[in-house]
Amino acid sequence: MRRGTTRMLPNNIQTLLPLLLLHLFLCSHTIQAQPSYSNVTLKANGGDLEVVVYLPKGIKPKEPTYYLSTRFDHGSMIGSIKRTTTNKDGTKKTHVLYDINQWRVPHDPYWAESGVGLASEFGVGDDGGFCTFLCGWDQVNEVTNGVLGYQEAKHGESFLKIGVGELIKGSCNICDSTDDYRFNSPYVYAKTPIWTLQENKEGNAITLTQEASLNQHGYRLQKDISVVDDQLFVKSTLTNLGRDPFATAWYSHHFFTCDGSPVGKGYGVDLDVAGTSGQYEEPAAWFWSTPLQQYASVTPQKDKVTVEMQRGVERDVRIKAEFVKDDTSRGTFTVRGCGNSIKESIPEVGNEGSPVSMYAFNLYIETGTFSPEPQIYMHLYPGEARSWTQHLEFSDLEKEPTSPPLPLSELTQNARNTAASSFSSHPHLVFLASILISASVTMAAHAMWSKRRSTTYSGTISLSSKGYSSIPEVS
Numbered sequence: 001m002r003r004g005t006t007r008m009l010p011n012n013i014q015t016l017l018p019l020l021l022l023h024l025f026l027c028s029h030t031i032q033a034q035p036s037y038s039n040v041t042l043k044a045n046g047g048d049l050e051v052v053v054y055l056p057k058g059i060k061p062k063e064p065t066y067y068l069s070t071r072f073d074h075g076s077m078i079g080s081i082k083r084t085t086t087n088k089d090g091t092k093k094t095h096v097l098y099d100i101n102q103w104r105v106p107h108d109p110y111w112a113e114s115g116v117g118l119a120s121e122f123g124v125g126d127d128g129g130f131c132t133f134l135c136g137w138d139q140v141n142e143v144t145n146g147v148l149g150y151q152e153a154k155h156g157e158s159f160l161k162i163g164v165g166e167l168i169k170g171s172c173n174i175c176d177s178t179d180d181y182r183f184n185s186p187y188v189y190a191k192t193p194i195w196t197l198q199e200n201k202e203g204n205a206i207t208l209t210q211e212a213s214l215n216q217h218g219y220r221l222q223k224d225i226s227v228v229d230d231q232l233f234v235k236s237t238l239t240n241l242g243r244d245p246f247a248t249a250w251y252s253h254h255f256f257t258c259d260g261s262p263v264g265k266g267y268g269v270d271l272d273v274a275g276t277s278g279q280y281e282e283p284a285a286w287f288w289s290t291p292l293q294q295y296a297s298v299t300p301q302k303d304k305v306t307v308e309m310q311r312g313v314e315r316d317v318r319i320k321a322e323f324v325k326d327d328t329s330r331g332t333f334t335v336r337g338c339g340n341s342i343k344e345s346i347p348e349v350g351n352e353g354s355p356v357s358m359y360a361f362n363l364y365i366e367t368g369t370f371s372p373e374p375q376i377y378m379h380l381y382p383g384e385a386r387s388w389t390q391h392l393e394f395s396d397l398e399k400e401p402t403s404p405p406l407p408l409s410e411l412t413q414n415a416r417n418t419a420a421s422s423f424s425s426h427p428h429l430v431f432l433a434s435i436l437i438s439a440s441v442t443m444a445a446h447a448m449w450s451k452r453r454s455t456t457y458s459g460t461i462s463l464s465s466k467g468y469s470s471i472p473e474v475s
Contacts, residue, residue: 038063040197044204044227049394051227052080053206054116056195057471064109066100068471070187071112072119072253073163075195075208075223078234079117079255083340085396095259095340102257102368112184118234118390120252121183122146122162124360124375129181136249136359136377137325143247143377147181148217155179158190160214162238162248163221165193189471204228211241218242232392240380249359251375252390255368258338262367264312269335269372270304273361275328278305280321280363289320295365307363309370319365331358331374336397343393349376356388 038060042051054066054077067077079098086092098117100107108114123146124131130151135143144150148160155170170179171188198207205226212219218241226233240246257263271278277300285291292298295313299306313319323329330350334343348356359377378386 036063037066039066040199040206042204042206042225042227044231045229048084049227049230049232050082051078051225051232053078053208053225055197056193056208056210058192059195059197066107066109066116067114067119068109069112069114070161070164070167070189071183072115072121073221073223074193075163075210075221076118076120076234076252077116078119078225078232081117081232083230083394085339095338097258097338097340097342098256099260101260102262103255103366104368110186112186115253115255117255118252119255120163120236120250122238122248122250123183124249125183125251125253125362125373127180127182127184136375138357138359138377140247140377143249145181145183146248146250148219148242148246149214150181158214160212160217160219161187162219163210165210165212166190166214192471213241216243217246230394232390232394234390234392235387236389237385237387238378238380239385240382243382245379245381247377247379249375249377250388251360251362251373253364253369254335254344254371254373256335256337256342256370256372257368258340261338262312263365263370264309264367266309267335267337267370268306268308269333269363269370270306271323271361271363271372272329272332272374273305273323273326274300274303275326276324278323280323282321284320288318290317292319292321292363292365295319309365313365313367315367317366319363321363323361323363326361329358329361329374331361331376333372333374335370335372337370339397341395341397343395344372345391346374346376346388347391348388349374355379355386 038055038057040053040055042053043049056074057065057068067074080100081097082094083097084092084094100116103116104111104114123144124136126145129145129147131143131145133139133141135141146162148162150159150169153159153169157169158166159169161167166189167187168190172182172185174182174185193210193212195208195210198209200206205224208223208225210221220237220239220241222237222239224233224235224237236250258267278298280292280298282289282291292307295311295317296307296309299308330345332343332345334341336342346356348354349358355378357377359375361375362373364371364373376388378388380386
């Protein structure tokens with residue numbers, strides 16, 4: 001170009017320039033809405049295994065908190081696992097497991113369901129504060145749904161949710177005159193939950209601890225989280241600090257996805273329910289659940305039951321299978337996807353004389369999670385403690401059954417490649433076409449986010465204009 005001259009953009013690019021500016025504006029706001037959440041990253045196996053523990057509020061007060069709602073244990077947000085494997089030719093590949101970009105996106109810390117990875121809950125994942133009799137596989141009596149003091153609390157008074165803290169009865173958005181406990185709706189906090197963190201010098205282990213007391217009820221919860229070689233250990237210890245005994249169920253939701261791939265072919269699991277040949281019930285199929293066999297094969301074998309996904313799961317589909325009682329089950333399973341195999345066991349379950357036993361075994365599936373959910377049961381007298389350990393062993397699949405569906409990023413890239421071939425005679429339009437696609441996706445996500453924030457929490461009892469049950473800053 002000669003000095004003193006100005007090169008003008010083609011007319012068609014000038015026409016689309018405002019859309020480019022809009023795209024950049026929306027992207028900048030989207031990036032700001034997805035901060036780096038407070039966490040500790042544990043490393044092992046020479047750095048080939050990295051596990052992110054998203055921390056409860058208050059430990060790093062200047063950083064945003066991943067989970068602020070009232071369903072899941074705040075010390076159980078363990079995910080975004082990076083596992084690097086070495087191929088036969090010596091090249092390496094890094095897989096991302098249990099990540100935060102598949103389940104309930106865009107992420108809202110106040111949404112009760114917005115857990116990640118090994119997010120766990122004290123209770124059974126259903127409404128109601130108390131099961132009086134014939135509860136779980138062993139038909140036990142008087143099992144709390146992870147809440148203490150709920151029965152005697154009056155409307156507007158406090159109760160405890162184990163792993164969460166002190167909440168106000170009747171304050172959830174869908175609470176009604178029956179004052180029935182609603183596990184999946186955020187409650188208002190009565191006090192700020194206090195958590196402590198201890199880290200070891202090697203960078204492969206931490207301990208999270210929380211205590212809460214109310215009247216004659218109280219608990220201490222300690223989470224010892226560590227990585228060794230290609231293994232992850234999560235030891236939970238629950239102590240009854242109150243004057244009354246209580247019994248509760250517990251489970252990890254196990255939000256498994258891999259490499260950004262939606263759930264479909266290539267996902268599978270082996271379940272420790274061979275004693276009953278994998279018989280299961282689907283009581284929710286009458287209401288909101290879709291039958292499992294419309295999407296997966298269920299194959300009983302000698303020592304396991306294998307569930308293999310046969311097709312992708314649409315966005316509006318939810319699947320829940322509840323396996324019938326199996327006296328031989330110890331809650332072990334092996335989940336597979338993207339060339340990875342993860343075996344989880346709880347060694348304390350089923351040991352002779354162990355106070356921890358099986359309560360139920362479910363399988364929950366959406367497009368954004370493939371969740372085997374063994375539930376366990378424990379009873380604690382005042383001063384007693386119960387410990388159990390999630391032991392996850394990572395390994396490579398010798399042969400992946402089928403390739404999982406392409407992640408969204410690759411599907412978008414394929415669409416861009418197709419557009420590029422169509423516009424080969426106008427190469428400058430390829431770039432603009434990709435911008436339009438990205439802008440459309442961003443605008444749709446922004447609209448969905450705004451709609452959900454304005455409709456999901458529309459209750460009248462809240463601590464903010466949006467109806468969120470935000471954690472107060474005062475005790």
